Amino acid sequence: MGLEYVRISPGFEKYMPKDYVDLVQYGQFGKEVDVQQLGQFKELVEEHPMCAGCFMAYFIRVFYAALPKPEDTIVIGTAGCARLALSQAAVPFIYGNYGDTNAVASGLKRALNIRFPNKEKDVVVMAGDGGLIDIGFGMTMHSWFRRENFTTIMVDNEVYGNTGGQESGMSPKGVQLKMAPKGKQFEKINAVELAKTAGCVYVAKISPTNPKRIAKTVRRAVLAAREFGPTFIHAYTSCNIEYSIPTEKVLEDARKREKQDFGFYEWMTDEVKEFFEQLERAPQEVKA
Amino acid sequence: MYYVAEVNEADCAKYNCKQCVLFCPEPNTLMYHDKNHVAWVNFPRCKGCAICVYVCSDLLKRNCIQMVMVKAGD
């Protein structure tokens, strides 16, 4: 990984697939792109088999555009829908066993620190509600207790989407799903408060209604994890299949949920706040 | 036969807008032409969800993008 690794050796351009050449020439390697430029550069993530209109796929699209240094990032995923797209991106991807993502990420981040002591290497886990808060609960919590320096993003579709509709701890109380016909018996787990209690230094909850805000949140979570400790994003990413949302109404649903129970929420420790105040103020000072 | 999105370029060019592009779930699919200021669809990659139509017609009331039927090979 690194910029040298993505560059095409001179003379080989004509043998490489066009999508790869485009990626190197018109992509985001080596430069930070503004998410508002989507549609005007070659994106890191390629065609993938996630369903039409899937807002988890949308969140993943914006996530890749927001990465501060994609050429120095490793993404860890697991069983569940997200990996169908994560595995199609030009960013190294590791498939952790279901439930094990945060243990794999802990070891990987520590190993990268030893192997590249003077370079920033970012590790991001992206997995589902089932993978992180049900079956991977222990690993998720312990990576936070141990204050591991990586970002965890839960793409919460409130169901086990990839296996056909079992309820998860993140499904809302009372909801009936294909394989939860009696209705969910207990409340949706408050993942954001758990993350704060367990030691995350930056925590956010978001519904994907505003690409600029998604990008800012992802970037902050990655940068804070580099410097200070574990960070967590809880993203509402609906499953239009299991929740029977007509695809053209998926954004409307995200906007509705934002008003209802997924209003944007961001929390960080005082030192992280100070860090961003300095970092995000800097460019204006240069201009003035 | 299946649906894909198609931009009415003459109408879209009036607005200097790229809102639909920012909400398509698919990467490298709903693109934006920098010089002409129009959105355009890379048809083979479009999955026909119509989220772009919701953005352009329902949210912005601009009606510049529609779903059209294509046949395999079109």
Ligand SMILES: Cc1ncc(C[n+]2csc(CCOP(=O)(O)OP(=O)(O)O)c2C)c(N)n1
């Ligand atoms: C150890 C293990 N247990 C169970 C499974 C089966 N399995 C695959 S995906 C999945 C559920 C996925 O739900 P979630 O993590 O919420 O992701 P989603 O598909 O909803 O995005 C399960 C139970 C597995 N692959 N490995």
Ligand code: SF4
């Ligand atoms: S099953 Fe649901 S979450 Fe999975 S790709 Fe399809 S719409 Fe997205």
Ligand code: SF4
């Ligand atoms: S939302 Fe409508 S007007 Fe705006 S760029 Fe898309 S097609 Fe054009």
Ligand code: SF4
């Ligand atoms: S129909 Fe869906 S996939 Fe096709 S261009 Fe519109 S938003 Fe993108």
Ligand SMILES: [Mg+2]
């Ligand atoms: Mg899920």
